[in-house]
Amino acid sequence: EKGGYDYFMLKEIAEQPKAVADTLLGRIDLAGNLCLDEVRIPASVLREVSKVVIVACGTAYHAGMIAKYAIEHWTRIPCETELASEFRYRDPILDQRTLVIAISQSGETMDTLMALRHAREQGAKVLAICNTNGSTIPRESDAVLYTHAGPEVAVASTKAFLTQLVACYLVALYLGQVRGTKWGDEILSVIRELSEIATQVDEVLETMEPVRELARSLASKNTVLFLGRHVGFPVALEGALKLKELAYMHAEGFAAGELKHGPIALIEQDVPVVVVVPSPRGRSVLHDKIVSNIQEIRARGARTIVIAERGDEAVAPYADHLIEIPVTPTLLQPLVATVPLQVFACELATARGNEVDQPRNLAKSVTVE
């Protein structure tokens, strides 16, 4: 049932191109427009939305953090992403014009469920992004957009995460389309680029041997740090989470802009730091800032593991290890940048003799608080 792989996690990592393609299937028409009729929230309601609030836990929360950048950029609707466990015990301000998006692979996570109940009691509309048909969260929501990742067995989420991202981009673009924002042309071109992503994830998967080798060489380290900016920041958090849960190593993700506000004190000789570098095209300020962050940490002895767009010559000289990923629009980069981090964590777990599919103390579905 593991289809020739040693672990479900490896199988699920390999299934990502198909999972991404399946999640897009039937949702883009021949003219390149989104058709999300299955989202039974009428366009008239979506046009009136004044605020989006995303609630989720763990890896799904990281997908939600990335969605915030996309939603605010393409729709100009204010968007907040919050841990479901924090949201439900606050006194959040919601009304009929608030769209709450609950993201959950299992559809059974207690905190996410309680958060959506809380939102509905206050009159907000709830859209679930979920991978499990007929589970509790979609049943209790006003609408659902299913991810088509297929069953995810390994405790650590991989293909579900990528498809959650795809679903979030679809919702963001759809909101933009329905509301006719000034980004119309960009929306059409991003929809086209999304259709290329499955192939690009496949390309990434074919070049992972050096990443596995690198992971094995770090098996005796105590700490790995992760840095990113913009959508690369949640990717850094996700890379750190994968490493904690699978390799049982101390791992932390930071927003690169925060380095000087504390984390740079952690940099010492030979500490591995994974840096997610935004595309040098487009928002080039972001790129330049991170290149100087890399120089700063390297000058203090860090061993830099750099994930950068193919052909990014400005960053290459500062990378002790360079992991190249395909050229994508900035907002879509997490779909290709996360994959090496999954492979990295999985290989480190194996090298440290850990049980990859069933990490200690963790359950696949967290139905208690």
Ligand code: F6R
């Ligand atoms: C990490 C992981 C967890 C889940 C979290 C939410 O690899 O799998 O952090 O993402 O427990 O689960 P769902 O998406 O089922 O609500």
